[in-house]
Amino acid sequence: MKRFLFSVLLAVVALTLITACEDKQQPSPVVRPDTTKPTTPVPTVSRYLTAAKKTHEYVLANLLTPYKSYRVNATTDPTSAFEWYNVSQIYADAAMVKLGETSHATYMNDSFNWMSHFWDDAKPNGGYFGFVRIDGSEKGADTLKYIDDNALSGIVYLEAYEVSTGAQKAAYLDKAKACANWLIKSGTWDNTFDGGFWWNTAKTVKPTQSNGLAMQLFTRLYAITGESVYREWASAVDKWLSTKLYESSTGLFVWQIDRAGKRFTEKFTYDNAIMVEAFLLYGEVMKDASYLVKAQTLGNAMNRTLWDKTHNVYIFNTSDLRINPAWCGWGSQAMIKLYESDKNTSWLGYAQGNIDAINTVLRDPGTHGYYQFATLNGAGRYANIEGVDVAWMQRIQALLSKYR
Template structure:
């Protein structure tokens, strides 16, 4: 049954959806997901090899994010995938706490959720739900908004934000560190909820997170945001620069400019993009590096930059941003795409050697998403 569904999706297309090669590859990626990672519970297994009975929160949320992009592009056939996976996510919500929050993992049948909660996972999931909100109607639209609010509620009331190092959200309930990406995703969520609801406390939280990031995580020497501050008691700043950290900050600044109306943040986002393309872009292979300390490439972490570059293009109409986004995606299709089943491998060295042949769910989700985003323009 999964095979026939997969084939039907790749052979049909909504008349209003894009028709570029990237749209077709996005469909093929989704077909791989349906055939290899989707369970009959409507969850997504971690990978096709070592963790076939486990589901991760942010992997499932990322697939919802990818399907929301397909719907936004004009193809309603992805609505059931998005909504069914959203319903399954209830299994990962902590119903024993008044603050709620998503656990990081569960069994694919929805049992066994528990343990640590991650602020970046919950922040990303809230952002994802707002994308789903944008392509929904009626009761389900209201539900997506309420779930995004619930993610924000957990961030605010869980104790993940405290005065250590002047503020900032801890990465997880173990309080291992305070990273840029955790706080950048929270900033995006608060800004978007303020835009939708007009509730001032979301704006005020956005101000606090923005201030902390700019004061503590911005490296004036490189013009990029650092990785994290170790916690508690250590206070060591890890100054490595990660592509996805800075991509998230570009998106956050563009949202800030749009929603708060301070267009100096458009300039900050553009400057950050230029710095990314100076430090994190490999000019030989035309791809974003995972981080500044090494030459490994990953579809999700490096692919995130393509989303940010597309957002920059939408902000200023400079097609050079699209060129970076496209070349980055082209690299993934050339070096990390399995030509037999259209799934994406997990990692390779920048020259394409040293391939890690795992098929991780999150990598499929992000390649589906960024390709459909690009297909709107290329």
């Protein structure tokens, strides 16, 4: 046994020496560097971002003026500028800046500076008029000031504030506060129907959209400044809307109440979209989770009543089954905001379907502008392309491009 083990041991040692010698005589081959070029993944650009950029090309070619204002349209009213049309384009450009498209900051800031031509410098509380000429002339020719115009402007400026720095950032906040100050001191909130803002200084109707936008502005300002006056106003508007204009049978907000007390029960897509956003903001800022549930419930009610399943699009309102880029497109913005709040992808399905339908029916494939109105199947399409519609399609497609 020992002799056998000794023989085995000698064999193993011999084999090891032979292998070692062979290793010295035959060195391992040199590993050559890999000269194969790695495959670089091609970045995927959302088709909605591409569409938003094409839409902005239409704006630059047809609507932007040498004064840095935006005309109403390029055909029937090329010398007029409407306040909410111009501020909506700022809204659209702010969405692009937020995506990293920083070249849009110049357009955003230039337009913001030009908005001073709408502001009433003759009154201590200011306020925006609704109309001037594209060169800024004829300010005050129409003396009406609109609550929705001024509230939307403040909201837009706070979005621009989020993507700005330094003195420009401060200027956006200051002007948003000036818009809110005008709302508070305009005399358009009174005891008629126990509160609520009138649509404009003529005091003819108290609608959902004006009050919903005011609620958004006050809530946003409270979040930024912490000033209690904004919280109090946001809460007052919220209470008034839920008491006077909410319809429990449909779960939607109705259109408006007129001076005589008549309640108009048509339901508009953009009214309810505005309220979805108002609830989401209020719940987030006030740390009240019940408002997320309210927003979700309202979103579901929109999709039961205001969504046309056959054509996959939001209708203008329950009495007018047409499509409009801005007013129907607002529904997509609300659905995107819902998705950002609860991550339920079904909301994005509605947002995308609505945009796709508007693109099919109302987009001009040659210019990338958007016609104002058409029926659900595209019949009776208007010939005019309004600046506000183009602005909103730029904005909502930019918003969607983050996810689709």
